[in-house]
Amino acid sequence: MTLRSPLLCLLLGTAMIAPTTQAAPSAQPAQATTYGDQKTVYQNNGAPVNQPVYFTMLLHSLRNQITAVGKDHVKIVVVNFGAGVDLLIQAQTDRALASQIDMLKADGVQFAVCANTMKGRHLRREQLYGVAEQDIVPSAVAEITHLQSIGFAYIHL
Template identity: 30%
Template structure:
């Protein structure tokens, strides 16, 4: 069976929980194909850029390392351009594994219309 899931995050304080949920989901889905996307909008897009901007602490570096590891397992990390603009971020500020989408809310609508399950920890 094939599963498609989009995780939505808009608060920096929820990153650790969200990434743990993604890891748990991947571990539990041994018998099926899993397509996973993590969409960040609001302040949460800042975590995609923290180490590049030089203000990343040890916790931020740990989150970035976990994201990179999950990306190697096939997880897509997407950033809302509207939220990036509000946080004064450009695509060059983002980690190399992050893709951008024009509007986070439209990405959620699109993915849900494609059959993705929506999870917001």
């Protein structure tokens, strides 16, 4: 509808139409309008100091990306090696940490583990929280490189 001037309305004998407030656009989630589909590989080789803080930051970053993009629009793989495997060792006894990992997995995050690290540290799969046989990759660096070659963005916090 258009707004008409009072003089034009008088001459044409039509009513004046008051401006209407336009309805606010429906709130679209950020993932539908701001970001396209994403594929991300996170390198987790731990932190030289204060690993609990680093692991908390890593898990929060994963959650923030899922929240911003939407779980149906993001594919995330966390490649764990070296001291980063301690995340999955600690989750064996830390229920809060395990719960965060479980929620991320429920949203599609994959936690890959380096077989070289497991061998070098004499770790068995059963010592790592939530790790299935298919989660073990031969080499963390080769896995990260492969994922980058097929379009995954690389993140190392």
